[in-house]
Amino acid sequence: xxxxxxxxxxxxxxxxxxxxxxxxxxxxxxxxxxxxxxxxxxxxxxxxxxxxxxxxxxxxxxxxxxxxxxxxxxxxxxxxxxxxxxxxxxxxxxxxxxxxxxxxxxxxxxxxxxxxxxxxxxxxxxxxxxxxxxxxxxxxxxxxxxxxxxxxxxxxxxxxxxxxxxxxxxxxxxxxxxxxxxxxxxxxxxxxxxxxxxxxxxxxxxxxxxxxxxxxx
Numbered sequence: 001x002x003x004x005x006x007x008x009x010x011x012x013x014x015x016x017x018x019x020x021x022x023x024x025x026x027x028x029x030x031x032x033x034x035x036x037x038x039x040x041x042x043x044x045x046x047x048x049x050x051x052x053x054x055x056x057x058x059x060x061x062x063x064x065x066x067x068x069x070x071x072x073x074x075x076x077x078x079x080x081x082x083x084x085x086x087x088x089x090x091x092x093x094x095x096x097x098x099x100x101x102x103x104x105x106x107x108x109x110x111x112x113x114x115x116x117x118x119x120x121x122x123x124x125x126x127x128x129x130x131x132x133x134x135x136x137x138x139x140x141x142x143x144x145x146x147x148x149x150x151x152x153x154x155x156x157x158x159x160x161x162x163x164x165x166x167x168x169x170x171x172x173x174x175x176x177x178x179x180x181x182x183x184x185x186x187x188x189x190x191x192x193x194x195x196x197x198x199x200x201x202x203x204x205x206x207x208x209x210x211x212x213x214x215x216x217x
Contacts, residue, residue, distance in 0.1 A: 002106075002107075003078070004034050005035050006111045007039055007068070008145075011038050037071050037074060042068075063119040085128065085131055086130055087131060094151070111148070133148065
């Protein structure tokens with residue numbers, strides 16, 4: 001079973017995502033274990049402080065290294081071989097090929113979700129990989145972590161059920177977008193399903209799908 005642990009100040013954000021649909025089924029069927037670690041529990045002092053002003057000045061607050069470090073240590077105790085991943089705009093751009101690679105690994109992952117203006121750089125001593133979901137900034141790493149975990153879990157063999165469910169999807173070859181697809185009814189408000197898809201001629205259907213797939217931008 002693959003373990004995914006998320007270090008976050010907002011574990012409740014993951015309740016709906018982890019408790020529904022494919023994610024819920026993957027856990028029920030024993031393919032993955034999804035859990036959160038509340039960073040606040042490792043905060044300092046009576047107020048469980050997790051952030052402070054940056055040395056050298058500047059706007060905003062940074063997550064302190066001590067609470068983060070202890071939270072990751074806890075996660076490592078739960079899964080000693082897990083790789084530590086941090087969500088950051090400066091990280092490697094997430095792609096389908098990476099999702100496939102991560103899904104094939106036999107170790108778990110610990111995701112660190114940043115907040116505020118970032119984190120004390122010293123936490124990077126524990127980090128194995130920096131990841132980004134795009135060239136834009138969000139208020140925290142929770143949404144990117146959800147996106148990345150979803151894209152990995154669905155590729156773990158058995159999770160989607162169908163043998164070829166993930167094989168024909170967009171970006172499955174690293175660059176091609178999936179062809180258009182249709183289901184019943186054959187006609188809707190004047191829009192008809194292409195005749196070739198109703199023909200039962202598999203070679204012609206394969207050719208049509210190849211023609212109507214396109215390269216990603």
